[in-house]
Amino acid sequence: MQNEPLAFRMRPRNLNEVIGQQHIIGKNTALYKMVQKGYVPSMLLYGEPGTGKTSIAYAIAGSTNLPFFPLNATIAGKKDVEQIVSEARLTGKVLLFLDEIHRFNKLQQDTLLPHVENGSIILIGATTENPFHDVNPAIRSRCGEIFQLKRLTPEEVVELLNRAIVDEERGLGKYAIEISDEQLKNIAIASNGDARKALTLLESVFYASEEIDGKVKVEDRIIEQLSKRIGVYGDKGGSHFYNLLSALQKSVRGSDVNASLYYLAHLLETGDLVAVCRRLLVMAYEDIGLANPHVGAHVYAATEAAKALGLPEARIPLANAVIEMCLSEKSNSAYKALDAAIEAIHEGKTGDIPMHLRDAHYAGAKTLGHVGYQYPHDFPIGTFGGWVNQQYLPDNLQDAEFYRPVIAGEEKRMATIYEKLKTLKNKNP
Structure with a gap:
């Protein structure tokens, strides 16, 4: 057992050993009470790596008498699914x-889905990707709950x-370790x-620590060396990556420089x-827009x-661009105006182009x-120039205002001109 990683050995054996996620599996939750009574519904567990999806599944299994089969969809095949289906037929x-x-591919799903539907297979699915984007609707519809896990505090x-540290059977309890509360906190923060x-x-x-006089003495420099990059997570194209992009844009839109730099x-x-x-280039035109038209060119130069x-x-150039956008005046009026015009077209609010605006560069x-x-x-x-x-x-849209x-x-200067031109137009229709 000691050859297995510590993280594997320390998985909770029942619900009472689960740390964190009390909004899902705490003693006052519906799920905890159902499992304690022997009833386990099919469910999806959605969250970032290390938040406890696997731990919760194993804890639920350890709190019931049901035959338990763990599979990883990245390597499982149709044969693995068929074996579990056969076991379900035997045990009920x-x-x-x-x-x-x-x-999971369609063939694997088709093999599994009828048995999930009739209750012979209770499915606990885990994913780091948004289940509303990346899990087949057929699977989602057969799972009563979708639980979103949070990072541990x-x-x-x-x-x-x-x-x-104190667990002698599964942890490091049989060793004498000299580690301070502050060092444990630093490890927690780094994770x-x-x-x-x-x-x-x-x-x-x-x-990595040295043993001195029968004690393993942990030094700050060891923690610091091993902690580098440990907090980085976000695969290209994954749900968390798009959440980071969303958080960056919303932080810039909210003019929070520090949050924006963190997500960048x-x-x-x-x-x-x-x-x-x-x-970043989209943000320059979507959120800064006409309030500071120069930002678009600045951000384009920075991104290039x-x-x-x-x-x-x-x-370096991206940090400049993000801070400039954060502290710039902001407006979304331009694209909102275009969206309003597009919506009008989709609603059928169309008409003939006035004759005097049509192409006249040809004989006839x-x-x-x-x-x-x-x-x-x-x-x-x-x-102003010419007007x-x-x-x-x-004709049927001449009073429309998008x-x-x-x-x-x-x-603000553009708005003054806009209102002035409207006034002139209304004076001499």
């Missing part, structure tokens, strides 16, 4: 834990580490709420520079520089009535 009911459930991780990483780091620290740092550590640059430089130097255009257009540049108006009061929208200016930054 089995508990199947299916890790990485979103990777530093206090919960410290509790787990202390349990591993970033990931129980598996915390236990793995503790085990690595234990074996996390994204850059995943290595997908192109996706980050694309999102970042792609030319590559990581780690790419972080006058015969078709494509006449009457007035060239605005021939009608100067103050320092003439003529109809541009179709643009609603935001009084912020540079758009």
Whole structure:
């Protein structure tokens, strides 16, 4: 057993040994009470690595008398599924834990689904990806609950580490370890709420530390060396990666410089520079927009520089871009106006293009009535340039107004011009 990783050995054996996720499996939850009474519903467990999906499944199995079969969908085949189906037919009911459930193919699902539906197989599926995006609807519909797990708090991780240190049977309890509360806290913080990483780091620290006078003495420098990059998580294209992109954009939109830099740092550590640059460029026009039109050009220059430089130097222009966007005036009026126009078209609010706006660059255009257009540049108006009061929208939409200016930054000046032109138009319809 000692050859197995500490994180594996310390898996909870029943519900009472689960640390964290009390909103799902705490003693006052419906799930805890059902399992204690011997009833286990099919369910999906969704959360980041190390939050306890596998631990909860094993704890539920340890709290029931059901035959338990763990499978990983990345390596399981149709034969594995058929064996479990055969076991279910023999015993009447089995508990199947299916890790990485979103990777199950259609053939495997078709073999499994009828038995989940009739209750002979109780399915506990685990996934790091959003089940509403990546789990087949047929599986979702047969799972009564979708539980979203949270990262463990530093206090919960410290509790787990202390349990591993004193456990003589499964943990490190048979060794004399000299480690301080502060050092345990540092390990917990470095693990970033990931129980598996915390236990793995503790085990690595234990074996990297020197034994002096029969005691394993843990030093701060060992923890610091082994902690680098341990908190980084977010596969390219995975749900967590898109959550990070979403958090970055919402933090910039909310003008929180520190949160924005935190999420940018996390994204850059995943290595997908192109996706980050694309999102930053979208943000420049979606969230800053007309309030500061120069930002779009600045962010484009920064993202092009970042792609030319590559990581780690790419972080320098991107940091500039993110901070500038955070502290810039903001407006979403431009794309909102366009969306309003698109919605009007989808609702059937269309009409004929006025005759004087139609193409007249060919012989015969006058015969078709494509006449009457007035060239605005021939009608100067103050320092604005040229403007003439003529109809541009179709007859049935000539009073439509899609643009609603935001009084912020540079758009405040644009809004003044917009309102002035509306006034002139209304005076001389």
